[in-house]
Amino acid sequence: MKRTEDDIVLKLLHTADWHLGRRFPRFGIEAGKTLSRARRDVLERIFLEAERSQVDAVLCAGDLFDTPQPDEDFKSALLQVLTRLKWKNRPVFLLPGNHDPLVAESVWREPSFRKALPDFVHVVDQELLEVALPNDCVLFAVPCLSRAGQRDPTALIPLRADGDTRVRVGLVHGSTFDAGDWKTNFPISKDAALERGLDYLAIGDTHGFRFVPPDRKVPPTIYPGTPEQTAFDEQDAGNVALVFINRSRQAMVQKRAVGQWKWEELTVKSMEELRLLAMRTDLAARVLRLTLELRVTAPEYQEVETILGKLQGSASTHARVGVLELDRERLRLDLTNLDALSAGLPPVLQAAAKRLKVQSEDPAQRAAAERALFHLFSLAKAS
Amino acid sequence: MRFSKLQIENFMAIVSAELELGPGLNVLYGPNDLGKSTLGVALRAALLLPTTSATASEYVPWQQPVSPVVTLTFLTDEAKHWRVVKRFTENDATLSFSKDGKEFSVDSHERAVDEKLRKLLGWGITSPGGRGGPRGMPESFIANALLAAQTDVEGILRDGLVKDPDTGGKLKLTEALSALAQDPLVRHVLDAAQKEHEQHFTVTGRRKSGLNAPLTQASEAVKKLTDELVSLQHTLSQSVALEEDAKRLHDLWLDAQQKVEVAEQSLKRAQAGLKRSSEKQVAEQKLAAEQQALAQVDVLAARVQVLEADIAANALEVKTQEAALQSAQQAAKAAALAVREAEEVHRKASSADGEAERAVARATLKEELAKHSVSRAELTSRLEKAKAAARVADELKKLNDTRKKLNEQLGPARTQLAEATEEAAMAGALMNYGQWRTASEVAQSAEKWRSEAKTVRADALSKSTTALKVQQNAKTLEDEIAARRETLPDDKARGALAKLRRDIDLAEAALGGGVTVVVKPRSPLLLRSTADENSVEEKKVAKELSIEADRRVQLSIGDLVDIEVVTGAAEKRKDAEHLRKKWKTDALPAFERAGVRTLSELDEVFTELSEQLERVKTLRATALQSEREAETLRDRAKMLDEKAAGTPSTEQLDEKRAAIGYPLEALEKLFAGLGSQWESQARPLNELKSAALTQASKLAASLEGDLKLTDARLADLSEKAPGTVEDVTQLTQSLETLERSLEKGAERLKQLEQEGTGAKKQTEARLEQAQQQLAQLETAVNVASDALNAARATQSARQGERDGTAAQLKAAHREAVAARVEAAKKQLATFADVEVLTAEQFTARERSVELTRVTAEQARHDFANAEGALSKVGGPQAREQVRQLEEAVLVAKAREQLIEVDAAAWRLLVEAVREAEKEDSSSLGSALAVPVTQRFAELTKGRYPSVKFDAALQLSGIEGTQSEKDELLNVLSVGTRDHLATLVRLAIALQLQSTIVLDDHLVHSDVTRLAWFREALANTAAKTQVVVLTCRPLDYVSEAALPIAGAMKDAEGTRVIDLAKVIKRR
CATH class of the missing domain: 3.40.50.300 (P-loop containing nucleotide triphosphate hydrolases)
Structure with missing residues (x-):
């Protein structure tokens, strides 16, 4: 079927799982803050994309805050982004998810927050919101009212009545249908869009962009995923969905990247690989979990330390990697040429090196002894 | 030391x-x-x-x-x-x-x-x-080196450290000497490693636990994350428990709902059953009535039968009587004929004798014939009677058989009736007992409900009280807030104040920052200066004074002049001034009222108030919640009470118990055997027994009715049965004989008539005889006629009765009645499945339905609560957070581990270098070698440049070939060896910074060496205490240094003590 721009009756930007206010305790305080800030910064790019694509509405499908009562910083960050927009005919729908459910003490019920939201922003704060969109289109939105529940939120969306030819769009938040034990996480029937007579079902919860079920494109049910990745194991995160629906009520979905941070797990097994890593230029906006799994000579060990120092940064130098998590447990010092290395050292230091080598053969002391040897050679060399 | x-x-x-x-050299002298x-x-x-x-x-x-x-x-x-x-x-x-x-x-x-x-x-x-x-x-x-008695000089050198029982001395000496021994690179490594080591460890080798210790921070991070994780895991486990709980409660709820359904259906059935059971009773009554009607009809039929038999028998009697009458009449007729003939004969006889004789003979024959006729009539009648009697006897026999049979049947029927009566009574009693037991149990439950209701009420009261208290707290707090709010400016005023403050700040900012006034007086003057509002100082300015301020500088020079330097444009200043004034008039009084000093304090007060308001809200909500809970509890109590109220009273129970009418013990056993389903078994049993009883009684009644009828009939027939019964065969034969003789008589008569004779007398006699016979026969006719009439009367009475009864029977329409009985039976059969319920049982069932409903409602409530709790905890998020934190803990632990490894590495390095040093035999020897060898060289004027000591400080470690060593040892004089030992001792004392006591060690010295030693001692004493015991003080000090007046003199940095003056000997 030929599609032209004229066919399009509804353009939507569908995003979800911002998780504003999420903490990243594994990376420590500073890096954690950086990543928390990244979730704030991505909002600008999401709304810029909406503006650039001239969408009719923006659907934000839940888990926009990481908790129902986020810190003031994150509330004001969202308000700041939204109040700068000055939109008139482009509504933004904010849907409470299971992380930020519409409970009494939730931010969504906070009068000051609500009052500060611009007019074009609508919080889905009733069991079922039905609202008309341009060109005889209609949106049905069902929020999460609690942190957990066994109810399928789409069950509240009325079935398509005979003769109803409107474009019907659903907006809900819930867990994947194929998940086994997450029964209390608002399970959504995988055929909900078909059953309810929806032309597009916008959902949120999973952090990677995907069609549900993967092989069905019409009518599409989409997880846009989180716009800024939150964990290493998330596939295809960092996107929003642009949705175009034509007169025949057929929806076409485009994935648009908005995230800046890439999460990468890398295992380095040779000096060459480590040197290549050191030369990479794409590390600034990267969360890198680096595992060193190599055996190096003492001079190489020194080089490893130097490279790691550059990657990690110090009080005086910038870190090359945005956020670095280092696993160096399997970094080994090659001790086969110890005698050659210690030649020329004073006898006491030679004896100390030998003693440390013996200690390194004890698995319990290996790491410390190797490191002591490294220090010994570094100090001796530096002097 | x-x-x-x-x-x-x-x-x-x-x-x-x-x-x-003294602290330095002490020369203690005295004579030997x-x-x-x-x-x-x-x-x-x-x-x-x-x-x-x-x-x-x-x-x-x-x-x-x-x-x-x-x-x-x-x-x-x-x-x-x-x-x-x-x-x-x-x-x-x-x-x-x-x-x-x-x-x-x-x-x-x-x-x-x-x-x-x-x-x-x-x-x-x-x-x-x-x-x-x-x-x-x-x-x-060391003890020897420092405090040796001078008796064995060489012992010091010979023994060395090797023999020390404790390693402490060696260690101390090693440490003391190590500084001398070290290669600069070793020192560098050791210093650096030590420095790093000290970051992690205290001097005593324990891990540092201060806030700034690197490991402390890492461990704190791990601990913090672990604590958080533990708390979250707790939440998660709660959540898991809640999930399980919710699932369980959901199942319970479903189960309760199902039970309600079952109970409601059962109740519905009971309602239908209640209606149907009354219909069934009607049907049963109808059947009984119809059966009774049928029995009555059957009684009628039997009666008709009996009457019919009776009538048939009577008909015979009538016929017999009729035959007898006919015979009698015929005989009478014959007799009358005979009379007329006799009269004729007599008339003839009176007229003619022959004729008369013949007539007589004929008359005699005729008489004889008449007699035979009579006999025949009599015989015929007797034969008929005998036949009738035989029939009656037959009937009687049959009736007796029937009666016997009836009697045989009646015995078992009566036994059966007695048994059925007994069983029905027991079944009824069992029902009563069951009902009584159920009622008792219900009454017991009611006690429980009442007590539960009481507990629940108490809970409700406590909740209400709590709610009231919280409400009061809220009110108090609210009043406080209101009172506080009174003292504060309203929002508008507060906004105005904030704006004013901003304006002031802006205005002051607009005035521009900073002015420097430099005063350079021509001659010194006293200047008082004020920079802005704050600093006022008066000082004498001689040359130049520079005053710096943000906005304003005021200068006063004595009484001469006041100079004011102000920054900013005049207009802006005015604005600022105006605003500041406004601040004073507007803000300060408001602040005073509010009891604050600054705007930010005021803001804090407002924040605090809004927090308190939040708290009031929370309190209110808590109170409301408590009150709601109390309400729920009261409802529950009420419900329990109502439930309890519906149960039977003790009197009712006693009545029920009294009504059982059967030994309780037997019933109890029976009841126990039935179990909880007793009613479903006892009820049909009861019905079965009642039906059996009805049937048995009906059977017995019917048998007894029949027996009565039979008896009546027997009595009737017995009455009618003749006393003697003649043999029919014999009578028939007699009759046949008589008939033949009658035929012979008739033939003789014919002969006689042919002969025709008679005599008057004979005829008269015959006539008389004939007349007499006639009279007899007429009487017999009368008798027979009477008997016939009587028989006919009886017959017609019987027939009348029979006709009446038959008419009744006909009118009763037995077929119809039987059909009705069948119909009634069929109708009754349609009620076979109907459970017959009493009103009480029905009420009990209603109560049970209500109870299941309450249980279901409670289950629903419990499930809703559990689900609510779960929805608050949020299982999935908790799981996710736990996972994140687990990872974080692992990472933090790895970080901690890294620091630990590094700390351990530095410790190992320090230890390794130290150990290596300790083991390095050259260290100690060379350490001592430096000072000792140097001094030895001076002492021997460079003759033995290679003398060194080994690690054990033994002299045998002298370097060189064996011959060189031997030579050296030989060459060394006793004095030289003493001196060498002293040098070693001095070196040790110097390194240990410890006192050394020398006891006449220079006895073998020459003048040159003495001078040299004096210098060495002085050098040593400059750093550590040296005590010399000597009898030759002048080897160490000049004469001028010796004490004259006292026992002690300090001179030239040396303390000299005359021991003769301080020691008292015996």
Whole structure:
């Protein structure tokens, strides 16, 4: 079927799982803050994309805050982004998810927050919101009212009545249908869009962009995923969905990247690989979990330390990697040429090196002894 | 270490001695045998020998057996004074400590004194009494080196450190010497490693736990994350428990709903059953009525039968009577004919004799014939009677058989009836018992409900009270807030104040920042200056004064002039001034009212108030919640009470119990056998027994009715049965004989008529006879006629009765009645499945339905609560957070591990280098070699440049070939070896910074060496205390230095003590 721009009756930007206010305790305080800030910064790019694509509405499908009562910083960050927009005919729908459910003490019920939201922003704060969109289109939105529940939120969306030819769009938040034990996480029937007579079902919860079920494109049910990745194991995160629906009520979905941070797990097994890593230029906006799994000579060990120092940064130098998590447990010092290395050292230091080598053969002391040897050679060399 | 004071009493030959020592060189001189060496012994004993040692007895003065006492005061540091007092041969030793050398406090006693001393000295002497501990005066290399008696000079060199029982001395010496021994690179490595090591570890080797220690921070991070994780895991486990709970409660709810459904259906059935059961009763009554009607009809039919039989029998009687009458009439007729003939004969006879005779003969024959006729009539009648009698007998026999059969049936029927009656009574009693038991149980439950209701009410009351209290708290707080709010400006005023503040700030900012006024007076003047509002100072300005301010500088020069320098444009200043004034008038009074000093304080007050308002809200919500809970509880209590109220009273129960009417024990057993489903079994049983009873009684009644009828009939027939019964056969034969004789008579008569004779007399007689016979026969006719009439009357009465009964029977329409009975039976059969319920049972069932409903409602409520709780906890998020934190903990632990490894690495490095040093034999030897070799070279004027000592400080370590060594050893004179030993000792003392006691060590010296040694001693004494015991003081000091007046003189940095003046000998 030929599609032209004229066919399009509804353009939507569908995003979800911002998780504003999420903490990243594994990376420590500073890096954690950086990543928390990244979730704030991505909002600008999401709304810029909406503006650039001239969408009719923006659907934000839940888990926009990481908790129902986020810190003031994150509330004001969202308000700041939204109040700068000055939109008139482009509504933004904010849907409470299971992380930020519409409970009494939730931010969504906070009068000051609500009052500060611009007019074009609508919080889905009733069991079922039905609202008309341009060109005889209609949106049905069902929020999460609690942190957990066994109810399928789409069950509240009325079935398509005979003769109803409107474009019907659903907006809900819930867990994947194929998940086994997450029964209390608002399970959504995988055929909900078909059953309810929806032309597009916008959902949120999973952090990677995907069609549900993967092989069905019409009518599409989409997880846009989180716009800024939150964990290493998330596939295809960092996107929003642009949705175009034509007169025949057929929806076409485009994935648009908005995230800046890439999460990468890398295992380095040779000096060459480590040197290549050191030369990479794409590390600034990267969360890198680096595992060193190599055996190096003492001079190489020194080089490893130097490279790691550059990657990690110090009080005086910038870190090359945005956020670095280092696993160096399997970094080994090659001790086969110890005698050659210690030649020329004073006898006491030679004896100390030998003693440390013996200690390194004890698995319990290996790491410390190797490191002591490294220090010994570094100090001796530096002097 | 150095000595400051030595006191001796009764020690060997010395009665008493007291001397104070200087910090540098101390030359203690006196003639031989004064007891110089005794001082050295006393010093060693004070420091090293336990008072109870066997050796101590050597110190007891031989002239006087008293305990020798030595008191030694020494310093281990400038502020650490120690005083040891030992009374030898007794267990009496005291060690005291002082910071200033004046105020001493006891540190230890007796045995502990030596232990402490050895620890303080660290000379490689094991603790007293320990394994390998020396018996006499303990020896160690350092002790010998520092305090040696000069008797065995070479011993110092010979023994070295090797023989020291304790490694402490070696270690101390090693450490002290290590600085000298180290290669610069080793020192660099060790210093750097030590520095890093100290980041992690304290001096004593323990891990640092201060806030800034690297590991502390990492561990804190791990701990914080772990704590958080534990708390979250707790939440998660709660969540999991909640999930399980919710699932369980959901199942319970479903189950309860199902039960309600079942109970409601059962109730519905019971309602239908209640209606149907009344219909069934009607049907049963109808059936009974119809059956009764049928029985009545059957009684009628039987009666008709009996009557029919009766009538048939009577008909025979009538016929017999009729036949008899006919016979009689015929006989009478014949007799009348005979009379007429006799009259004729007589008339003839009267007329003619022959004729008369014949007539007589004929008359006689006719008479005979008439007689036969009569006989025949009689016989016929008798035959008929006999036949009838035979029939009656037959009937009677049949009736008797019937009766017998009936009687046979009636016996078992009566037994059956009695049994059925008994069983029905028991079944009824069982029902009653069951109902009574159920009612009792319900009544017991009611007690429980009542008590539960009471508990629940109490809970509700407590909740209400809590709610009220919280409400009151909320109110109090609210009142407080309101009162506080009174004192505060309203939002508008507050906004205005904020704006004003901003305006002021802006206005002041607009005035621009900073002005510097430089005053350069031509001549000095007194200047008072004010910078902005704050600083006012008056000072004399001679040359130049620079005053700096943000906005305003005021200068006053005496009474001469006031100068004011103000920044900013005049207009802006005015604005600022105006605003500041406005601030004073507007803001300050408001602040005063509010009891604050600044706008930010006011803001804080507002924040605090809004927080309190939140708290009020929370309190209100809590109160409402509590009240709601109380309401729920009260409802529950009410429901329980209502439930309890519906149960039967004790009186009712007693009545029920009384109504059972059967031994309870038997019923109880039976009841127990039935179990909980007793009613479903007892009820049909009861019905079965009742039906059996009805049937048995009906059967018995019917049999008895039949028996009665039979009896009546028997009585009737017996009455009718003739007394004697003639033999029918015989009668028939007689009758046949008679008939034949009648035929013969008729033939004879014909003959006679043919003969025709008669006589008048005969005829008259015959006539008379005939007339008599006629009269007899007429009487017989009358009798027969009467009998016939009677029989007919009886017959018609019977027929009348029969007709009446038959008419009744016909009118009763037996077929119809039987059909009705069948119909009624069929209808009754349609009620076979109907459960018959009493009103009480029905009510009980209603109550049970209500109970299941309440249970279901409670289950729904519980499930809703659980789901609510779960929805708050949020299982999935908790799981996710736990996962994140688990990862974080792992990462933090890895970080901690890295730091630990690094700390361990530095520790290992320090240890390894130290150990290597310790083991490095050259270290110690070369350490001593430097000072010793240098001084040895000076001493021997460079003759033995290669002399060195090995690690054990043994002289045998001299470098060179064996011949060189031998040569050296040979060459070294006794004096030289002494000097060499002294040099070693001095070197050790210098390195240890410890006192050295030299006892006449220079006896073998020449003048050159003496001079050299004096210098060496002076150099050593500049750094550590040296005590020289000598009889030749001038080897060490000039004559001028010797004390003249007193016992002691300090000169040239040396203390000289004349021992002769301080030692009192015996």
